[in-house]
Amino acid sequence: MVPIKVLKHRLKCITICSTSIFFILSICPAIVLSQDFTKTEKVSSKTKIGLNIGSYGIQTEYKLPLKEKQKISIKAGLFLMNFRQAISLNLAQESSLKVEPNFQSFGVSLKAERPLNNWLIIYFESRMFLKQKWQLNLSTKDGIDLNGLRIEASDFGQIDAALKWWFLQPGIGLEIGKNNTNKRINVTATIASFYMGSPKLNLSYEGFLETTTLQETIPQIENNMRNYSFYPAMSLNLTYRLTKSQK
Template sequence: MNYLKVNILCFSILLLGGHSFGKQLSDSLAFNKAVGIHIGTLGGGLSFAGKINKASNFVFKFGATYVGYGKLYNYNYNAKTVIRIAPDIRMGQSYLGVDYMPFKRKSFFVTGGISYFFDSKFAALTDSDTGFDTKDLVLSAEDFGKINFELKWNKLAPFLGLGLGKTISEKKRIAGNFELGSYYIGSPKILLDYTGVLDLTNIDEVIPQIENNMRGYSFLPYLKIQIYYNFK
């Protein structure tokens, strides 16, 4: 009987100890997560973030952003000439990144990751219904022609930045931060399709030199503000 009581007592201690250890382990590995919205120089979007536990200095995040502009602009060169410019500017991206918080208060972070520009276009179509009429040059609308200009950068772009504020908050439901950084998008390529007046020029021979001069335009800076809702 005494052996039975001892065994029951030992089993109870092990059971309670195991439950306590399991709870501590579960709490330490609790996955903190948040969903947020952001707006900035590259548009607005949604993002999701999480970290393995409260003590972790790393926050993992992924999200998407979109911005576009396509308003037609009529440039009145003079009383007889109106040049039409139709921009087609779109920038849609998805990204995967990580924030590292080096200090104890965790209000400053370094961020980095990779972005994929799935819908990116920087183009403009230029033409004129009036033609081009000045003192020195007169062109009909057909002779003026059309100019379709486009710049292309890499679709995959790594990014690096700094931020202030919090994404994951241990005490509050709402957290926010702002982030400043830059993408490396590579050297731009120029695509030019035209009819009319540019047929009389050597623009095709000049384009490689223009691309060479634009090699320094390989970085795309950004600034964004983010608001997150934390799940408890």
Template structure:
């Protein structure tokens, strides 16, 4: 069993060796991260209050391969699932705000809800150093990997002055510009404990 902490949050793993020499390991795990703290951006005399809605929950099944018998370097690949494959943000004004010399009242700014949504099923590949099933009771591992998310879809909903603009025509352009944001890097630190020993 392992406890992990990294860029995709905190999580837990279960692993089992598939071969007698311990070079092939199957594992399953899940990690979770959430952030929704409001931050404020000054815009003229007023402010824009931006509330992110970021929840990153990933369940992953993968296989690790140690190519060298006496070296703890490993390669890994697998597939994952996320039940919240999106990033959302809510924007509202506080006081009169100014955009490029144009001053807009708080009421006319309205509300903006924006989101990027990826696929729920993810691919994963990575490399690292350490063992998921330690030789002794305790072990440590570090892993650098990357999730493949697919191209994001852009959704923008709004009220207020944006309704008088042609921003809807720009959404396909924004989505094309976001096509390369298909990958999520991951750095994980893992503390393992051997449950069963002969």
């Protein structure tokens, strides 16, 4: 039998998701595969594929507008991100810090966009994370100096930090650049901001931090991190129409 607390949590998640989707539809991000759904004429001449590279990863799109003079288009898709690259920081002589990030995310997205003029498109997007892992591992092989305080490698040990945001993250953005319907290739740029919600921080460590009361301050750290809940995103977009335009 599922506990009542779990049922309440699931009901809350479903409610938030439904509200977000309804909000996007009523006013009408990594690898993303997306499909546009609109009402249309001349479907084949408007079919496009796209490649977006930005601060949130890599995104590919398949666009099929269904209306000659489109007002609103809807995109549904999948996104994926995987970043694991160790970084070694030389802080000073015989002082170094090794940072090992493990960033992984996967989920679905829903996007509604509307052109404001020939050069500007506004869009609203909601991303639902089916998986998100934002982890950092800190260690040192030489020891570190903190304002004159020397901590040897054996005393430093390891620090593992894991951060988790809301599984549903709404965002708003602008696409800048002219989409010339007479050209098969178009280049645009986007700027956006996503609201990540309240963070959940999990810390595990061994070494000198075991003698501190760091665990007791985690709620305060999480509260302070709410000031950084808005994630800015930028991308450069290249689109290619698969067929020639119909006159």
